[in-house]
Amino acid sequence: MFDIGGLFQGFTIALSPLNLAFAFIGALLGTAVGVLPGLGPAATIALLLPVSHKIGSPVTAIILMAGVFYGAMYGGSTTSILLNIPGEAASVVTCIDGYQMAKKGRAGPALGIAAIGSFIAGTIGVLGLTLVAPPLAEFALKFGPPEYFSLTVLGLLLATYLTGESPLKGLIMAIMGLILGSVGLDPLSGAVRFDFGIPDLQSNIDFVTLAMGLFGVGEILINLEETGGVSILTTKIKNLWPSLADLTRSGWAMVRGSFLGFAVGILPGGGAVLASLVSYATEKRCSKHPEEFGQGAIEGVAGPEAANNSAATSSFIPLLTLGIPGNASTAMIFAVLLIQGITPGPFLLKEHAPVFWGVVASMYLGNAMLLVLNLPLVGMWAQLLRVPYAYLAPLVAVLTLVGVYSVNNSVFDIWVMTVMGIFGYIARKLKFDLGPLLLAFVLGPIMERSLRQALLMSQGSFHIFIGRPISAVLMATAILFVLGNVWTARRTKAKSASQAQGTAA
């Protein structure tokens, strides 16, 4: 079950000078991105996609992108604590107690415990990945087209319901993503779909173009609307190391957060944001001093920071073993693997074991690098915040425009990216979450191929999806999940209505 030989091979690959260098660059970039509000890990990985085309080795490309992803989790805590501005979405919860600690002159211990908790959780997450991924990949070998179709349906539904505020809007975005994914050549019949006479649309919309438009250009447009500036907290950061009392108080929070985050991160749509929220609620319930939460409770920083890092690591499990990315960032990494000619899924471990173990081993090393980067360099990261967005925005615009052109040498891609950027901007204004769209775009071809192959196998009968046990369980889970959410929503609505009536009376 636990392939120690594979892991050693992975370390051999990860410890090569080139891969170490890219792990460091990814971690550094990721931390910077996590620190800077307005540029998340998904957008950064999107900006780096053209670079991944040029990197010859798939392991190296994934090491770079993975470094950006979990590096951002580390970096996000810095602005949350110092400025009450989450550097990225998963650090929102850290703002609650982290900023309060900074106001009381305890920014150092807050930053220190966030970094230590992240390191412990990241290490637990990687250990969990090492143990869970191989047997899961083995199990997934039993999957055929009906199982894959059911799994993609379940994955999309979970991602839709667990992210964003409105399941209805999430579902709409998912359907839009599936439709966008069908533009161009039908992979099974070769027919051209939805080209409307435009020759450039006969090849499918490139993932890089879509991602950079939605997350790169869209992000710029949203941020440009904000006319206010960012004020920097001038508090001195001293005594980075938490006291023994701090460590004692937050020790169990870090452990609980790590395991909670690991479990939540495996779920499609689960991810770091949900993990940090669940952890915060858990710590408040478990604490002997719940009244301190919101006033600077160190467990309120330790738990969520541990949870989001552990979730970031475990979210690689469905990607690498089942070939199902669970969030926007792992969807990007899915695309990187495809660009490198590797199909993620249960055969990844069999046919490209060095890639799998190389990435896992680099995560161990990456966690150690991040601890070194974050603690001593926290002052430097805080200075990054002095770079006005006025200069950052045109730089990001240039990177997206030039980067997308470099993929296919096509000006048409620049136009498609711009249109996607406008779409992403309007969607965010209307509170539509873009994550399900991106996930659906990536999963769409898998879903359609599986559906049509399954119906070929069953000679057109849909019974195949409930006749096979694994597919039946997955479908039943999907249906129960949707029904459960609808029932909960109706109950909440009825309760609010009766409370409102009671108040009026």
Place this chain on the structure above:
Amino acid sequence: MKSWQRIAGIFLLIVSAIVIQQSVQVLRLFDAGQPGSGFMPFGLGVILAVLSVLLILTHLGPEQTEVRFLAEGWPRPIIALAIMAAFAVGFNWLGAVLGVVILVVAWLLILERKSVVISVATGVLTGAVVYLLFEVALQAPFPRGVLFGG
């Protein structure tokens, strides 16, 4: 915001109608008794139509609180889009490096109201970075443009 949600619902309804029409008339729902290239898009179009109607229905009635769709700085994204569109139009003729320089200068001068000196200096620096990173390091074959013999 309800009125904007209804407009979005109508837009999505139009998209679903186009998808259904294309799936039925242009593509094939079935091919030799098996699902054709229009099969899944047709299903997606129908689901999108239903969800769009739900979106409209759930946002009927007057606004309960006043929420502005357009923020105070709303012209800025439009100006940025115009600058990016101009870049796309002129890209092949100007070339990548000169195009980048002009984009950054225009962005800083028009959008951010920076001084000419700072805008030009930043533009030239960005152009140099793009040249070194993309053309030299990544060997991307960008158009050279009118200035560099393209």
